[in-house]
Amino acid sequence: MNAGVARQGNRIFATGREARLAVRNGIHRGQTAGIAPGFVQANLAILPKALADDFFRFCQFNPKPCPLLAASEPGDPRLPTLGEDIDIRTDIPLYRVWKNGEPVAEVPDLKDVWRDDLVAFLIGCSFSFEEALVEDGIPLRHIDDGTNVPMYRTSIQTQPAGPFRGPLVVSMRPLKPADAIRAVQITSRFPSVHGAPVHIGKPEMIGIANIMKPDYGDPVVVKDDELPVFWACGVTPQSVIAAVKPEFSITHAPGHMLVTDLRNSRLAVL
Amino acid sequence: MNAGVARQGNRIFATGREARLAVRNGIHRGQTAGIAPGFVQANLAILPKALADDFFRFCQFNPKPCPLLAASEPGDPRLPTLGEDIDIRTDIPLYRVWKNGEPVAEVPDLKDVWRDDLVAFLIGCSFSFEEALVEDGIPLRHIDDGTNVPMYRTSIQTQPAGPFRGPLVVSMRPLKPADAIRAVQITSRFPSVHGAPVHIGKPEMIGIANIMKPDYGDPVVVKDDELPVFWACGVTPQSVIAAVKPEFSITHAPGHMLVTDLRNSRLAVL
Structure with a gap:
């Protein structure tokens, strides 16, 4: 889920690797928003190999909600393109384990549940672009309010791949027209x-009946001099996976992301 | 004015220079929209040297409504950066001559009115970006309707320079949100x-009371599934100059632009 908010009292780390080691060693146990400014954080989805190829295609077909930063080899917990020493079994503060589409546990590491057929997918997260917006002086209401960004299931359908299909989920940020x-x-x-x-x-054009009633996250006010601006959201793949009800899958717990060694600024294509 | 529309039956020229020579030789006498696809067209404002320095600063202070492509030396009709052989006295199909802020004549060339103290300002025109939008498959209603783009005086003030000051004029194109x-x-x-x-x-935020009553050009319908999108408009400098009431000035007649040798695609900064 790409909608965590910086918690008061979080320690700030100078690099993604320092933050990650603090997570691995149990020093940092909370949400990750803001703990390593400038470094890319990623959404996690782990699926058995039998489903991984279709999910890989799903990400390729739907790059806006599912921008794939990296995928592991089956059974291999490393993600060398995101950080040399990453172990996906230990480097996220809190994981959610799913069976048949239902969350069954939240665990601080995957040592007891890891399997040789698991493939980890790391998906880009809005924290990176939110950092760029805030650095440009654009206020973001959910950050100012200290709440999670509001998210909505839309009437826009993703492009299916194998069993993976379902509505695009979007996040919304109210902005003045010039800021939009x-x-x-x-x-x-x-x-x-x-x-x-x-x-x-025009939220109604994408199937959002009531902007004050998000399907995920918390509502924020859209003022008279603002437009609601909608981005494809990393909750989409979680929602799509849940609908498939895989016999086994793992995600990060909401707001508890993988902190990588990549710099947000280096994700800019221009 | 950057709001001309392609006239039926206009001959199409392969280059800006061919179009310009046809204008110079009296072969082409009408509006210029669409007569040399791919080539930059420019708004014209000619002022006496006594006002030119302030107007130059006005353009620099207000680059969105007044993007200056080139300015001549006083009394020099050439514009070598826009085309090697340009003579601004003959290369526009129809000029409007102004005295004390009032239009007094429309003439096909400036041979009888040119003065040694005149400075020509050539200002970028929305034809270039409209061409890029249409090539991307984005429909533009005023083009489909065969009318002039609607333009509005706004409550946004330009940054003054000397006597030049006044409201920003914007053009409006209704677009579906994704196209916007x-x-x-x-x-x-x-x-x-x-x-x-x-x-x-939200037109009211910039002082537009009735979107169907433009101050210049023709109204277009904004449909329920569209947003009005507003661009700074090259009518702004004309409006600002008219308010100063210079003892003598010259502009192009609406829709009758200078066709240059620059390619629209080469204006792209990326």
Whole structure:
């Protein structure tokens, strides 16, 4: 889930690797928003090999909600392109284990549940583009409110791959019109973390009946001088996986992401 | 004015230079929209040297409505950076001559009115970005309707320079939300022809009381599934000059632009 918020009192680490080692060693146990400013954080989905090929195709077909940063080899917990020493079994503060589409446990590591057929998918997260927006001076209400970004299932369907199919989930940030234009410019530079908005204004056009009733996260006020701006959201793959009800899968617990060695600024294509 | 529309029956020329020579030789006498696809067209403002320095600063202070492509030396009709053989006295199909802020004549050339103290300003025009939008498959209603783009005086003030001051004039194109996002991306690449929109949705926020009553050009319908998207407009400098009431000035007649040797695609900064 790409909607965590920085918790008060979180320690700040100078690099992604320092943050990750603090997670691995049990020093950091909470949400990860803001713990390593400038470093890319990633959504996690782990699936058995039997489903992994179709999910890989699903990500390729749906790059805006599912921008794949890296995928592991089956059974291999390493992700060398995201950080030399990453062990996906230990480097996230809290995991959610799913059986047949239902969450059955939240665990601080995967030592007891890891299998040789598991493939880890790491998917870009809105934290990266939110950092770029905030650095540009664009206020983001859910951050100012200290809440999770509001997210909505839409009437837009993803492109199916094998059993994976379902509605696009979007996150919404209310912006003044000039900031909305600037936000399109900024987030267009970051296709690997959802990229440009998919919709602006007019929530009813994408099947959102009540902007104050998000399907995930917390509501935020859209003021009269603001437009709701919608981005494809990393909750989409979680929602799609849950609908398939795999016999076994693992995700990060909401807000507890993998902190990588990649710098947000290096994700910019321009 | 950057709001001409392609006239039926206009001859199409292969290059800007061919179009310009046809104008110079009296072969082409009408509006210029679409007569040399791919080549940059420019708005014209000619002022006496006594006002030129302030106007030059005005353009620099207000690059979105007044993106200056070139300015001549006083009394020199050439514009070598826009085309090797340009003579600004003969290369526009129809000129409008102004005295004390009032139009007093429309003439096919400036041979009788040219003065040694005149400075020609050539300002980027929305034709260039409209061509990029249409090539991307984004429909533009005023083009489909065969009308002039609607333009509005706004409550946004330009940055004054000397006597030059006044409201920003914007052009409006109704777009579906996804096309509006794409249009921000495309036009951001073209800062020398007005660049990204200045506003989107919510016309009342920029002082537009009735979207169906433009101050210049023709109204177009904004459908329920569309947002009005507003760009800074090259009518702004004309409006600002008219308010100063210079003892003598010259502009192109609406829709009758200078066709240059520059290619629209070469204006893209990315």
